[in-house]
Amino acid sequence: MPDLAILAKHLAYQFTDISKLEQALTHRSVGSKNNERLEYLGDAILGYLVATELYHRFPQASEGQLSRMRSNLVKGKTLAIIAKSLSIGDFLILGPGELKSGGFRRDSILAGAMEAVIGAVYLDKGMESCRLLVQKLFAERLAQLTPDSIEKDPKTRLQELMQSLKQPLPDYTLTSTDGAAHDQVFIVNCIITSLKEPTIGSGGSRRDAEQKAAQIALEILEDVADKHHSATSHE
Amino acid sequence: MPDLAILAKHLAYQFTDISKLEQALTHRSVGSKNNERLEYLGDAILGYLVATELYHRFPQASEGQLSRMRSNLVKGKTLAIIAKSLSIGDFLILGPGELKSGGFRRDSILAGAMEAVIGAVYLDKGMESCRLLVQKLFAERLAQLTPDSIEKDPKTRLQELMQSLKQPLPDYTLTSTDGAAHDQVFIVNCIITSLKEPTIGSGGSRRDAEQKAAQIALEILEDVADKHHSATSHE
Numbered sequence: 455m456p457d458l459a460i461l462a463k464h465l466a467y468q469f470t471d472i473s474k475l476e477q478a479l480t481h482r483s484v485g486s487k488n489n490e491r492l493e494y495l496g497d498a499i500l501g502y503l504v505a506t507e508l509y510h511r512f513p514q515a516s517e518g519q520l521s522r523m524r525s526n527l528v529k530g531k532t533l534a535i536i537a538k539s540l541s542i543g544d545f546l547i548l549g550p551g552e553l554k555s556g557g558f559r560r561d562s563i564l565a566g567a568m569e570a571v572i573g574a575v576y577l578d579k580g581m582e583s584c585r586l587l588v589q590k591l592f593a594e595r596l597a598q599l600t601p602d603s604i605e606k607d608p609k610t611r612l613q614e615l616m617q618s619l620k621q622p623l624p625d626y627t628l629t630s631t632d633g634a635a636h637d638q639v640f641i642v643n644c645i646i647t648s649l650k651e652p653t654i655g656s657g658g659s660r661r662d663a664e665q666k667a668a669q670i671a672l673e674i675l676e677d678v679a680d681k682h683h684s685a686t687s688h689e
Numbered sequence: 690m691p692d693l694a695i696l697a698k699h700l701a702y703q704f705t706d707i708s709k710l711e712q713a714l715t716h717r718s719v720g721s722k723n724n725e726r727l728e729y730l731g732d733a734i735l736g737y738l739v740a741t742e743l744y745h746r747f748p749q750a751s752e753g754q755l756s757r758m759r760s761n762l763v764k765g766k767t768l769a770i771i772a773k774s775l776s777i778g779d780f781l782i783l784g785p786g787e788l789k790s791g792g793f794r795r796d797s798i799l800a801g802a803m804e805a806v807i808g809a810v811y812l813d814k815g816m817e818s819c820r821l822l823v824q825k826l827f828a829e830r831l832a833q834l835t836p837d838s839i840e841k842d843p844k845t846r847l848q849e850l851m852q853s854l855k856q857p858l859p860d861y862t863l864t865s866t867d868g869a870a871h872d873q874v875f876i877v878n879c880i881i882t883s884l885k886e887p888t889i890g891s892g893g894s895r896r897d898a899e900q901k902a903a904q905i906a907l908e909i910l911e912d913v914a915d916k917h918h919s920a921t922s923h924e
Contacts, residue, residue, distance in 0.1 A: 490752035491744065498740030498759075505733030509726065517725035524733075562893060581816075629885045632913050639912045643886055650864045651878055652886050656909045658797060670905065674891045677874045678867050 456545050464540045467575060467587055474578050476547070478570035481563055483549030489570035496573030497528075499581075503588045504528055512601055519601035527592060527599075533565035536591055542567050608668035612644075615675065622647050624671065626664045629654075642667050649674065691780050699775045702810060702822055709813050711782070713805035716798055718784030724805035731808030734816075735763055738823045747836055754836035762827060762834075768800035771826055777802050843903035847879075850910065857882050859906065861899045864889075877902050884909065 458475050462468060469475050474492075482488040504527050508520050515523070526532065537543070543558040546567060557563050576584040589596070606614075609624075616623050625645040632639045640660045643652035644667035653674070655666030693710050697703060704710050709727075717723040739762050743755050750758070761767065772778070778793040781802060792798050811819040824831070841849075844859075851858050860880040867874050875895045878887035879902035888909070890901030 491750075491755065494752045494755050495740060495744050498737045502733045502737035505730060509730050515726075517729045520726065520729050641884075641909060641913075649876075649889070651889055654884070654886055654888050654905065654909060656912045670889065674876060674889060677891045678876075 458545065461540065461542070461545045465571070465575075465587065466590065467583070469574075470578050474574040475571065478574040479542070479545050479567055480547040481549065481552055481557065481567070483552040483557065484547055485549070489567060492570035492573035492577075493566045494573070495576065496569035496571065499576050499584060500528055500569060500572050500588060503585055504592070507589070507592075507596065508599075511596070511599075515601040518607075523599055523601065527595060530561060530565040532595070533568040534561035537564035537568040540568075542571070608665050608672055612646075612668040612672050612675075615672070616646070619648075624668065626667065627652075628660060628663075644668055644671050646671055646675075693780065696775065696777070696780045700806070700810075700822065701825065702818070704809075705813050709809040710806065713809040714777070714780050714802055715782040716784065716787055716792065716802070718787040718792065719782055720784070724802060727805035727808035727812075728801045729808070730811065731804035731806065732763075734811050734819060735804060735807050735823060738820055739763055739827070742824070742827075742831065743834075746831070746834075750836040753842075758834055758836065762830060765796060765800040767830070768803040769796035772799035772803040775803075777806070843900050843907055847881075847903040847907050847910075850907070851881070854883075859903065861902065862887075863895060863898075879903055879906050881906055881910075 458472055458479075461479075462472070462475065477487065478489050478492050478496075480488045482490055501524070504524050505520070508515070508523050508527075512520065512523075542564055546558045546563065548557045548563075552558075552560075552563070572584060572588065575587050612624050627643045627645070628640060629643050630641045632641075639656055639658065640663040641654060641656045642660065642663035643654055644664065645652045649671065653667045653670040655663045655668070655670060657663040657666055693707055693714075696714075697707070697710060712722065713724050713727050713731075715723045717725055736759070739759050740755070743750070743758050743762075747755065747758075777799055781793045781798065783792045783798075787793075787795075787798070807819060807823065810822050847859050862878045862880070863875060864878050865876045867876075874891055874893065875898040876889060876891045877895065877898035878889055879899065880887040884906065888902045888905040890898045890903070890905065892898035892901055
């Protein structure tokens with residue numbers, strides 16, 4: 455097994471109990487003593503730390519801008535990039551199946567381990583040490599962030615994506631409304647030619663429902679694009 | 690305007706700066722100085738507090754059980770119920786449009802205000818006061834919680850819902866797979882007779898994709914059911 459002290463050095467963090475780091479790196483494919491509970495914990499702590507950091511850093515930003523910056527920072531893709539910069543893949547403890555199929559390169563496994571490491575640091579020395587670690591891990595990204603630099607809303611992003619792919623623009627249709635006048639629910643279909651079926655969104659306004667349907671379409675298209683990318687770059 | 694000291698009493702919390710509570714109760718329909726940033730902050734803090742509380746309370750629970758308990762506790766419906774138990778609706782500050790249309794009864798507005806109040810307490814006296822408040826607000830629910838008492842996975846819940854409605858069971862079909870062998874993406878349709886279009890889920894396994902499609906279907910069906918309920922109970 456690789457020397458965990460090296461990874462602790464990459465993290466610039468001294469563990470009181472290094473077995474916590476070991477557990478954070480242990481994928482569920484190994485067995486029942488794995489990093490899933492730490493990942494759950496790290497996810498919540500990271501969400502809180504990033505949310506408060508952004509809140510104080512951007513006193514003029516709207517809730518929508520703060521939420522978009524936050525999801526951009528804590529999404530799996532970002533966490534996987536940070537995990538790679540720390541070479542976490544080299545320290546993962548994987549079961550035989552995942553080892554053979556290259557699990558150490560998988561974004562979801564790397565992102566999960568990154569969250570678990572954050573959870574492990576929290577248990578090891580508490581919130582303040584954890585805050586310092588997170589600030590260090592995200593320092594560059596936080597410094598470059600401005601409320602406007604971040605992604606637009608899902609409908610705009612989906613439209614821009616379709617334009618860049620030279621595909622027809624998404625088509626939204628209201629399929630039903632329900633409920634009392636002051637408290638309606640809207641259900642909207644978003645039709646995209648490259649998906650066999652429309653995505654569906656529901657919400658308290660037509661616009662909300664459209665945004666949700668667009669968000670679901672974006673996630674599917676991004677999932678597919680990621681796999682294409684990893685298929686060509688790794689195989 | 691109703692006396693905020695009464696609400697502070699319901700919360701059993703003494704504000705250093707009562708204007709923070711006032712802001713937490715101010716809906717965006719009033720204008721630009723509203724509770725949206727506090728709601729964003731409260732959401733992240735609540736997520737963290739509930740996640741750590743569950744982590745320590747249930748040392749044997751799996752990540753899946755912890756996540757399900759957490760989303761059950763922090764979902765809008767639960768927060769709206771707690772907000773109602775504190776009579777937060779009586780203290781909301783709403784714009785004329787929302788006032789007329791009965792916004793003080795709306796679950797989404799009540800849940801948002803509940804999160805904003807948690808954010809306000811955090812800013813007013815810090816994390817430890819906030820933790821005590823959250824523990825108090827959720828005490829009954831936490832005491833009744835067991836890892837098994839909580840909802841099953843989305844596919845199971847959707848199946849049970851369809852059975853209880855005497856509707857045909859959901860039908861899942863794989864519409865595409867993509868990516869390299871070790872890192873595929875699966876796209877699945879979930880067909881439900883009462884929805885005009887199938888919902889779509891994507892994921893790293895067929896099962897994950899089915900769970901996501903089921904989750905989306907559940908959210909839409911629950912949205913619709915809620916509105917039916919509020920339409921009959923309030924109008």
